[in-house]
Amino acid sequence: MDVKNMLAVAAAGALVSGCAATAAETETATVSTSSASKSASKIAFPSTYKAYPSEKTVITGVTIFDGEGQRIDNGVVIMSAGKILSVGGPETAVPTDSIVIDGTGKFVTPGIIDVHSHLGDYPTPSVAAHSDGNEATSPVTPEVWAEHSVWPQDPGFSRALANGGITALQILPGSANLFGGRAVTLKNVPARTVQAMKFPNAPYGMKMACGENPKRVYGNRNRKPATRMGSLALTRQTWVNAQDYRKKRKGAKPPKRNLAMDTLAGVLDGDILVHNHCYRADELNQIIDMSKEFGYKVTAFHHAVESYKIADILAKEGICSAIWADWWGFKMEAYDAIPENAALLQQAGACVIIHSDDENQIQRLNQEASKALADGRAMGIEISDAQAIQWITYNPAKAMGIADQTGSLKPGKMADLVLWNDNPLSVYARPEKVWIDGAMLFDANDPARRPVSDFELGQPGEGDVK
Amino acid sequence: MKRLATLFLSSIALAVAPAAAETVAITGGKLVVGDGSAPVEGGTVILRNGRVVAAGSNIAIPANARRIDAAGKWVTPGIFAGFSRVGLVEVGAVRATNDTRAADSVFSAALDVQYAVNPFAAPVAVNRAAGVTRAVVSPSTGKSIFGGYGAIVDLGQDSNPITQARAFQFVELGETGHRRAGGSRAAAHILFRAMLNEARTYARNPALFDSDMMKASDAKALLPVLNGKTRLLVHANSANDILKVIELRKDFPALKLVLVGANEGWRVANSIAASKIPVLASALSDLPYSFEDLSATQSNIGRMKKAGVQVAIGMINDRDAHQLRYSMQYAGNLVALNNVPRATGLSWDEAFAAISSKPAEIMGMGGKLGSLKAGRQGDVVIWTGDPLELSTQVERVFIDGVEQSLSNRQQRLRDRYRTPQPGNLPKAYDR
Numbered sequence: 001m002d003v004k005n006m007l008a009v010a011a012a013g014a015l016v017s018g019c020a021a022t023a024a025e026t027e028t029a030t031v032s033t034s035s036a037s038k039s040a041s042k043i044a045f046p047s048t049y050k051a052y053p054s055e056k057t058v059i060t061g062v063t064i065f066d067g068e069g070q071r072i073d074n075g076v077v078i079m080s081a082g083k084i085l086s087v088g089g090p091e092t093a094v095p096t097d098s099i100v101i102d103g104t105g106k107f108v109t110p111g112i113i114d115v116h117s118h119l120g121d122y123p124t125p126s127v128a129a130h131s132d133g134n135e136a137t138s139p140v141t142p143e144v145w146a147e148h149s150v151w152p153q154d155p156g157f158s159r160a161l162a163n164g165g166i167t168a169l170q171i172l173p174g175s176a177n178l179f180g181g182r183a184v185t186l187k188n189v190p191a192r193t194v195q196a197m198k199f200p201n202a203p204y205g206m207k208m209a210c211g212e213n214p215k216r217v218y219g220n221r222n223r224k225p226a227t228r229m230g231s232l233a234l235t236r237q238t239w240v241n242a243q244d245y246r247k248k249r250k251g252a253k254p255p256k257r258n259l260a261m262d263t264l265a266g267v268l269d270g271d272i273l274v275h276n277h278c279y280r281a282d283e284l285n286q287i288i289d290m291s292k293e294f295g296y297k298v299t300a301f302h303h304a305v306e307s308y309k310i311a312d313i314l315a316k317e318g319i320c321s322a323i324w325a326d327w328w329g330f331k332m333e334a335y336d337a338i339p340e341n342a343a344l345l346q347q348a349g350a351c352v353i354i355h356s357d358d359e360n361q362i363q364r365l366n367q368e369a370s371k372a373l374a375d376g377r378a379m380g381i382e383i384s385d386a387q388a389i390q391w392i393t394y395n396p397a398k399a400m401g402i403a404d405q406t407g408s409l410k411p412g413k414m415a416d417l418v419l420w421n422d423n424p425l426s427v428y429a430r431p432e433k434v435w436i437d438g439a440m441l442f443d444a445n446d447p448a449r450r451p452v453s454d455f456e457l458g459q460p461g462e463g464d465v466k
Numbered sequence: 467m468k469r470l471a472t473l474f475l476s477s478i479a480l481a482v483a484p485a486a487a488e489t490v491a492i493t494g495g496k497l498v499v500g501d502g503s504a505p506v507e508g509g510t511v512i513l514r515n516g517r518v519v520a521a522g523s524n525i526a527i528p529a530n531a532r533r534i535d536a537a538g539k540w541v542t543p544g545i546f547a548g549f550s551r552v553g554l555v556e557v558g559a560v561r562a563t564n565d566t567r568a569a570d571s572v573f574s575a576a577l578d579v580q581y582a583v584n585p586f587a588a589p590v591a592v593n594r595a596a597g598v599t600r601a602v603v604s605p606s607t608g609k610s611i612f613g614g615y616g617a618i619v620d621l622g623q624d625s626n627p628i629t630q631a632r633a634f635q636f637v638e639l640g641e642t643g644h645r646r647a648g649g650s651r652a653a654a655h656i657l658f659r660a661m662l663n664e665a666r667t668y669a670r671n672p673a674l675f676d677s678d679m680m681k682a683s684d685a686k687a688l689l690p691v692l693n694g695k696t697r698l699l700v701h702a703n704s705a706n707d708i709l710k711v712i713e714l715r716k717d718f719p720a721l722k723l724v725l726v727g728a729n730e731g732w733r734v735a736n737s738i739a740a741s742k743i744p745v746l747a748s749a750l751s752d753l754p755y756s757f758e759d760l761s762a763t764q765s766n767i768g769r770m771k772k773a774g775v776q777v778a779i780g781m782i783n784d785r786d787a788h789q790l791r792y793s794m795q796y797a798g799n800l801v802a803l804n805n806v807p808r809a810t811g812l813s814w815d816e817a818f819a820a821i822s823s824k825p826a827e828i829m830g831m832g833g834k835l836g837s838l839k840a841g842r843q844g845d846v847v848i849w850t851g852d853p854l855e856l857s858t859q860v861e862r863v864f865i866d867g868v869e870q871s872l873s874n875r876q877q878r879l880r881d882r883y884r885t886p887q888p889g890n891l892p893k894a895y896d897r
Contacts, residue, residue: 124753124754124755124756125754125755125756125757125759126755126756127756127757155753155754156753159752159753163752163764212559308880308883308886309883309886309893310886311883311886312886312887313886326789326791327785327789328592328788328876329555329556329557329558329588329589329787329788330557330558330559330785330788331557331558331559331560332557332559332560335557336879337876338876338877338879338880339876340880344880344883344884344886348886359753360750360751360753363750363752364799367795367799367856370856370857371795371856373857374856374857374858374859377857378859379880379884421805422805425856425857426855426856426857427795427798427799427801427802427854427855427856428798428801428802428805428855429802430802430803430805430806444806444807445807447808455754456754456760459754459760459761460705460730460733460760460761461733461760461761461762461763464761464763464765464808465763465764465765465803465806465807465808465809466752466762466763466764466765
């Protein structure tokens with residue numbers, strides 16, 4: 001099989017991550033009062049992201065996919081002060097004090113969002129010195145935070161912006177471990193520090209994993225888990241410990257602060273969102289029962305190539321499936337993957353997210369959504385173009401806990417959006433302009449609006465179209 | 467839907483009794499010959515005895531032909547995957563089903579994929595259903611820089627996948643070559659030269675061949691490479707590594723070289739063009755995945771083409787055992803570049819040729835495969851629309867003039883779980 005893929009599977013494992021804390025670090029470092037236990041993580045490593053300057057801008061005559069399943073033809077989008085001001089049809093009044101962009105023949109979507117990325121923690125060049133995604137020294141590492149591995153100079157961020165229209169993404173630890181650690185949600189804005197990329201007020205995620213990867217990594221070292229039952233046992237025992245810690249933390253003599261337990265208690269408090277790498281239908285169901293045993297919720301199953309087999313259960317439980325369009329066959333638990341997974345889930349009323357888990361496919365999540373849509377239509381499932389766009393905008397935003405701020409073109413939300421030169425579901429479409437909080441950070445027509453990471457500066461191909 | 471149900475039933479029938487090559491007339495479709503020429507509206511393709519006998523406008527239809535109305539459809543040659551490992555892998559991480567790399571073998575150049583290609587592997591059926599009909603199948607390298615012999619295969623449902631065995635030898639002369647040779651590019655190049663020289667020694671007297679360095683079988687295998695009878699596919703990505711490959715001809719003038727990967731090819735495109743070495747290039751590599759890919763860009767193929775390089779799309783190490791079906795998407799992306807300022811793409815006609823006639827020509831099989839010109843093997847795909855577009859589906863596939871089953875286990879799983887809940891019996895009874 002493909003060497004790169006093999007390496008990726010072996011090294012990264014297949015990826016998911018995250019431990020979500022709570023709407024942590026705001027620019028003013030506001031500390032929530034809901035739980036004293038939260039405060040420590042809330043003020044740690046606060047976001048220093050600030051929107052770049054923006055101008056009041058109107059796009060007219062454009063086809064709009066609003067991210068929540070609606071399409072507007074010949075529409076108008078107005079952004080002001082970094083926010084969406086209004087979105088409507090041709091009757092929408094166009095203010096006179098703004099830059100006007102003729103969007104005739106073009107399309108607007110919300111900024112594309114990837115719920116599953118390893119940019120920064122498995123950056124390119126993918127040399128051993130850059131391998132920072134799996135703390136594969138213990139199967140239980142909820143204490144590690146992906147943001148402490150992210151290299152902001154990963155050239156992959158700029159490709160995701162320019163070719164994929166990615167405006168926000170969740171960076172997860174890898175899937176070697178049952179508890180991989182906390183994930184971090186970033187604005188896809190080049191920065192000197194990770195803190196300057198951190199999405200303000202985004203909850204933390206926590207990455208968990210089941211299946212082949214943990215048992216392969218640790219079983220090969222003759223350690224637990226070497227089996228799926230070993231994985232479940234160790235995961236459950238860890239939750240028992242977390243329940244105990246959480247209880248004591250609320251008591252008169254709180255225990256010494258424990259970073260791993262802080263994260264797990266945050267999950268049990270409902271502040272940190274669980275992103276669980278898991279492939280097979282039977283295992284997804286085991287994880288659901290485990291979550292009920294310990295009283296937490298799985299926000300999204302990642303990869304979930306067999307979700308279609310239990311689409312009804314996932315719909316009932318309200319758990320998203322973050323999936324590829326068509327990856328399959330690279331390992332045993334990916335053998336039953338089918339390209340209609342997304343459409344079958346959508347048909348059952350379950351939440352669908354198309355994710356990348358890949359520094360290349362993050363550059364064309366729109367195309368991956370389009371393939372999944374086409375395969376669904378070919379089997380007679382009716383899904384609109386606008387609904388497919390929701391798979392890569394609003395739905396991932398929801399699973400990352402930021403849907404109140406971005407992910408759809410609603411007035412008051414962040415002006416994170418992409419102007420495409422064609423229907424983004426066409427293979428012939430590319431982003432023409434990308435705005436993040438109203439700031440134009442990519443313009444295909446302007447070489448000065450194309451970010452070049454430090455790594456690429458002074459190298460052959462610097463500033464090329466890529 | 468109804469059409470699909472019919473197709474599905476007919477594909478079952480085909481699976482039971484594969485049709486013999488018949489005379490077929492596919493009429494009324496938008497015809498793509500695949501040679502880089504523009505599509506023809508309302509074209510006709512005639513297949514007889516497994517070959518294309520005519521394709522174009524105003525073609526007389528033989529009286530005995532089975533007619534297939536392709537009005538509103540696109541009709542093209544089957545997709546030719548310019549570099550793959552299809553048929554060598556069932557499940558990537560299940561070692562016993564993965565025949566790409568013989569890491570523990572005592573042999574290298576003598577290894578021959580023709581004994582490993584499995585026409586019944588699920589990836590063959592899945593990619594056939596997506597419109598891929600032929601492929602270059604290459605081994606990976608084990609301990610040596612040489613991986614062994616690759617083949618040209620078809621993706622037909624019959625039991626003989628080999629179109630041409632020993633179609634080429636594969637060698638690594640970039641970062642992987644550095645590693646295989648013991649830790650430097652210098653080691654890779656001296657090993658390359660030494661092994662070819664041993665082949666020369668072997669040729670002088672096979673019976674007396676006795677080498678400290680290599681097996682007689684490997685020396686023998688390199689002979690046709692040395693004398694230019696067999697192509698040598700060289701994987702190299704960096705601009706400098708590519709230049710060093712071009713220079714090999716100073717020492718070995720007969721080598722029939724083909725570059726594979728060539729992520730930085732655009733930087734030395736004029737040198738490649740002057741050398742007349744063709745390239746099976748990765749289409750969408752645009753990241754510095756390693757230091758040999760620093761200037762990778764999706765414009766690579768377009769720029770090389772513009773410089774006069776003979777280039778086709780290959781997909782080395784890019785899900786090359788399972789996802790040959792990405793070929794169309796990749797070609798479409800190169801067309802998309804035409805609307806990106808400062809980027810260089812391919813025209814639609816060139817892009818389609820890059821996944822049909824161009825790889826066939828580069829592998830020396832342009833007279834037999836890769837297009838719908840008269841005399842070519844009858845590999846034809848009927849599509850619902852533009853084959854490079856993501857919304858397009860495959861309707862029918864012919865290989866060597868035989869209509870193929872499009873059934874595969876992905877489709878069977880899809881149909882079983884069309885509704886996820888079991889009925890009166892468990893899902894295991896839904897077939």
